[in-house]
Amino acid sequence: MADYSLWSVVRNGLTGNKSWKPAWRKAAPKASYDVIIVGGGGHGLATAYYLAREHGITNVALVERGLIGQGNVGRNTTIVRSNYLLPENWRFYEWSLKLWEGLSQDLNYNVMFSQRGVLNLAHTPSQLDQYAQRGNAMRLGSIDAELFDRDDVARLCPGIDLSPDARFPIEGGLFQPRGGTARHDAVAWGYAHAADRMGVDIVENCEVIGFIWDGDAIAGVETSRGEIRAPKVGVAVAGMTSEVMRKAGVENLPIESHILQAFASEPVKPLIDTVVTFGAGHMYVSQSDKGGLVFGGNLDYYNSYAQRGNLPTVQEVAAELLAVFPNAGRLKLLRSWGGVMDMSMDGSPIIATGPLPGLFLNCGWCYGGFKATPGSGWCFAWTIAHDEPHARNAAFTLERFHAGTVIDEKGAGAAPRLH
Numbered sequence: 065m066a067d068y069s070l071w072s073v074v075r076n077g078l079t080g081n082k083s084w085k086p087a088w089r090k091a092a093p094k095a096s097y098d099v100i101i102v103g104g105g106g107h108g109l110a111t112a113y114y115l116a117r118e119h120g121i122t123n124v125a126l127v128e129r130g131l132i133g134q135g136n137v138g139r140n141t142t143i144v145r146s147n148y149l150l151p152e153n154w155r156f157y158e159w160s161l162k163l164w165e166g167l168s169q170d171l172n173y174n175v176m177f178s179q180r181g182v183l184n185l186a187h188t189p190s191q192l193d194q195y196a197q198r199g200n201a202m203r204l205g206s207i208d209a210e211l212f213d214r215d216d217v218a219r220l221c222p223g224i225d226l227s228p229d230a231r232f233p234i235e236g237g238l239f240q241p242r243g244g245t246a247r248h249d250a251v252a253w254g255y256a257h258a259a260d261r262m263g264v265d266i267v268e269n270c271e272v273i274g275f276i277w278d279g280d281a282i283a284g285v286e287t288s289r290g291e292i293r294a295p296k297v298g299v300a301v302a303g304m305t306s307e308v309m310r311k312a313g314v315e316n317l318p319i320e321s322h323i324l325q326a327f328a329s330e331p332v333k334p335l336i337d338t339v340v341t342f343g344a345g346h347m348y349v350s351q352s353d354k355g356g357l358v359f360g361g362n363l364d365y366y367n368s369y370a371q372r373g374n375l376p377t378v379q380e381v382a383a384e385l386l387a388v389f390p391n392a393g394r395l396k397l398l399r400s401w402g403g404v405m406d407m408s409m410d411g412s413p414i415i416a417t418g419p420l421p422g423l424f425l426n427c428g429w430c431y432g433g434f435k436a437t438p439g440s441g442w443c444f445a446w447t448i449a450h451d452e453p454h455a456r457n458a459a460f461t462l463e464r465f466h467a468g469t470v471i472d473e474k475g476a477g478a479a480p481r482l483h
C-alpha cells in the first residue's frame with residue numbers, strides 16, 4: 065500500500081496519475097479473526113487502527129453494512145473541542161484533542177485538522193458566569209480557555225451582530241483556541257487506509273444480522289456475507305446500537321435514536337474564521353474551506369432511524385443563525401441532511417466491556433462523537449485488548465445507569481433530547 069508523500073504526488077503528477085493504489089483493499093471476510101469490530105464509522109475504524117498500532121492485534125475484521133463513511137462520520141458538522149465542565153469528560157476529550165493534533169502525521173493522511181478555535185457565545189450575565197466556571201474547570205485541567213467580553217468577540221468575529229438591540233444581545237463568550245474543525249470523510253478514509261496498511265480487513269457491504277454463541281459468550285457474528293468467528297466482538301454502530309444489540313438479546317439499553325440535521329449554504333468569501341455557537345438556543349456554525357457556511361442545531365425531537373429530518377427544525381436553526389449573523393440571510397441554503405444519533409440518558413458515552421462475555425460496547429455519542437473519534441478508538445482498542453477499561457474511559461460504563469453515577473454534563477436528567 066502506497067504512502068502519501070510530496071515525492072509520490074510529484075511522481076504521480078508527472079506520470080498521469082495512473083499508479084495510485086486504492087486507499088484500502090476491498091477485503092473478503094475470512095472464517096475467523098482475533099477481533100471483529102462491527103461498524104465502519106469513525107469509531108470502529110479508529111478502534112481497528114489502534115488495536116493494530118498500539119496492541120499489535122492485526123488479525124482484525126472491521127465489518128460495515130454499507131460503505132465506509134456513509135454514517136455519521138461523513139455527516140457531521142466537523143467540530144472538534146474539549147471545552148467540558150466535568151472531569152470525566154474533559155479528561156477524555158482533551159486526550160482526544162491531543163490525538164487530533166498529530167493525527168495527519170500518524171495516519172499519513174491529511175485530515176485537514178484546522179485549529180481555528182471554538183467560541184461559545186453568552187447572551188446573559190449569568191450565562192457568562194457559567195462559562196467562567198467551565199473555563200476555570202478546563203484551566204485546572206491545563207486546557208486552553210479564554211473568557212471573552214464583547215470587544216474580544218468583535219475582534220474575533222467582525223461579521224457578528226453585537227448591537228445592544230439584537231434579539232439576543234451578546235455579553236461575551238468562552239473561547240477555546242485549540243478547538244476547530246477537520247475534514248470528516250478524510251478522517252474515515254485516513255483511518256481505513258492506515259488500518260488496512262497494518263493488515264486489518266475492512267469488509268464493506270457486510271451487515272451483521274445476528275451473533276454466534278459459545279454457551280453464554282459471544283463467539284462471532286452472522287453477516288450478510290456469512291459467518292465470521294472471533295473470541296472478541298466490539299460494537300460501534302452509533303445510531304443503530306439498539307437494533308444491533310437487540311440481535312444479541314440485549315434490550316432496553318439507555319440509548320435512544322434521534323435525528324440530527326445539518327445544513328450548508330452556497331459558498332461565499334471568508335466570513336467566519338472560527339467556530340461560533342449560539343447560546344440562547346442551540347446552533348453552531350463554521351465556514352468550510354469551500355466557503356459554505358456549515359451549521360446545525362437541535363435534534364428533530366422524535367425517535368427515528370431515517371437519515372433525514374423535517375422543516376420545522378430547518379426553520380428553527382436558520383432563525384438562530386440569522387440572530388447572530390443577520391447577513392447570512394442573503395445566502396441560499398444549498399443542502400441539508402440528517403444522521404441518526406445514539407443519544408444516551410446522561411449525554412455521555414459508553415465505552416465498556418460487556419454487556420455479554422466476548423462483547424464490547426462503544427456508543428452513546430449523542431451529537432458530539434466526531435471530536436471523540438481518536439480518543440474513543442484509542443480507549444476502545446485498549447478495553448478490547450486488555451479486557452478492562454483504561455483509566456481514561458473507566459467512568460463511561462453501562463452500569464452507571466443502574467448505580468446512578470451518571471455523568472450529566474448539562475444537568476438535564478434522563479432526557480436524551482435535552483443533552
Ligand SMILES: Cc1cc2nc3c(=O)[nH]c(=O)nc-3n(C[C@H](O)[C@H](O)[C@H](O)COP(=O)(O)OP(=O)(O)OC[C@H]3O[C@@H](n4cnc5c(N)ncnc54)[C@H](O)[C@@H]3O)c2cc1C
Pocket residue numbers: 102103104105106107108127128129130131133134135136137138139140141142143144270271272273300301302303304308324325326360401402403404405429430431432433434435436
Ligand atoms: C448532522 C450531524 C452533525 C454532527 N456534528 C458533530 C460535530 O460537529 N462534532 C462532533 O463531535 N460530532 C458531531 N456529530 C456526531 C458524530 O458524527 C457522531 O457522534 C459520530 O460520528 C458517531 O460515531 P461513528 O463515526 O462511529 O458513527 P457512524 O459513522 O454512524 O458509524 C456507524 C456505522 O455502523 C454501521 N452499521 C450499522 N448497523 C450495522 C450492522 N448491522 N452491521 C454492520 N455495520 C453496521 C453504519 O452503516 C455506520 O457506518 C454530528 C452528527 C450529525 C449527524
